[in-house]
Amino acid sequence: MLVVEDDPTVAEVVTGYLSRAGYATDHAADGFAALDRAASFRPHLIVLDLMLPGLDGLEVCRRLRRREEGPSVPVVMLTARGEEADRIAGLELGADDYVTKPFSPRELVLRIGSVLRRAEAAPPAAAPAQILRVGDLSADPGGRRAIRAGRELTLTSREFDLLLHFMRHPGRVFSREELLQQVWGWEIGDLSTVTVHVRRLREKIEADPAAPRLVMTVWGAGYRFDPVADEPQPEDGPPAGGGPLAGGGLRP
Template sequence: MPDLKVLLVEDERDLLELLKYNLDREGYDVVTAETGEDGLKLVRNQPPDLILLDLMLPSMDGLEVCRSLKSKAETADIPVIMLTAKGEESDIVQGLELGADDYITKPFSPRILMARIKAVLRRADVDGEERRVLESAGVRVDLERHEVTAEGEPVDLTATEFKLLTLLVSRPARVFTRQQIIDSLHEGFAAVTDRSVDVQVVALRRKLGPAAGKRIETVRGVGYRFKD
């Protein structure tokens, strides 16, 4: 995807140089920062198409940077992929709930990162468009007719299951936390629990069948995503 600007915010110099090399090779226009403060300044001066944001930054950490970006109308729609160390599940959940689009844990393959970047940028291209039919990996959701097919076969879903599937398929590969799912499906009612979300997912997988059902992937300690 040439001519797309990526801001890389990373304080580990060796990793920063490695990521910049791989991004350059893919044709991205890369700008870098080693602190959260410098990253925000670059966003204001040169708004990027996507931000790769390390969580463990000196002074202003990645969560603070993400919160600042998503709280301002002019930067809220810029896609953010968080770079995290293993064992930071609570930070991952918090980042996703702040509005980050995806995350990847260190150490990671540059090829996997490039694929995730392309997936997030593809989703960003269609965000804001009113889509009445959603399709991904053999699953088709018709929003107007309230109909679902999997591998060409009709699937009978409850209203809640339909809303859950619509949420997941609308953003393939994006991880949704259980709290985000609760807020979306049940408008944040306190009586709804994490366990009830898990039960809905199990039922939805069963109804979609073996091939399509396995596309709903559990992200341990975080939530769920629809794997395209």
């Protein structure tokens, strides 16, 4: 695990708590050193401070995500900035979670553990998880891989969890509060976290993110995964299976 923090006192506290929790840790004090360390060994998770000398945490996250292939390294941002715009900027760059200073080291360890469990989750060997498919989109829960049109998608652990949740519950509307509880495991949290992750997921799985056909917004209610809408429809006549009300109602 890589801790990127320029304040030596904070770095010592964070690495100390993580070590006592059983995690092997390395430390980088600035953005350039963080990128070098991440390139020399692939950490299981990066604790990334936002305010860093050289390159700030947002730019470090941007460069990490740009050069990744396959599953993303989970990132938990650690920052003194509490403004919503800063949190959203980190989430849009692919951060999996954030903790705002001043923080409880115990809470940070718990949040890191939650992110790692989701990133490393695998089904029991005796009951392999079924690969989910919708058109040319597939998701493998065991391998934590998503593929569309023959190309593997680069998803963060939270984006992959969100995709699985949608694909396992097609046609059901989830509010942002429900998604925060069921995907993130948070009873209380910033609902913009869900909004940003839905936006990022659409950018990766939709043919046209500005006119989504898979992850639909249900105004005033939440989001619905609508797999039938992404399937080719005959040029003449109604969709197969009935008229406009087939499948449970009119589509937005």
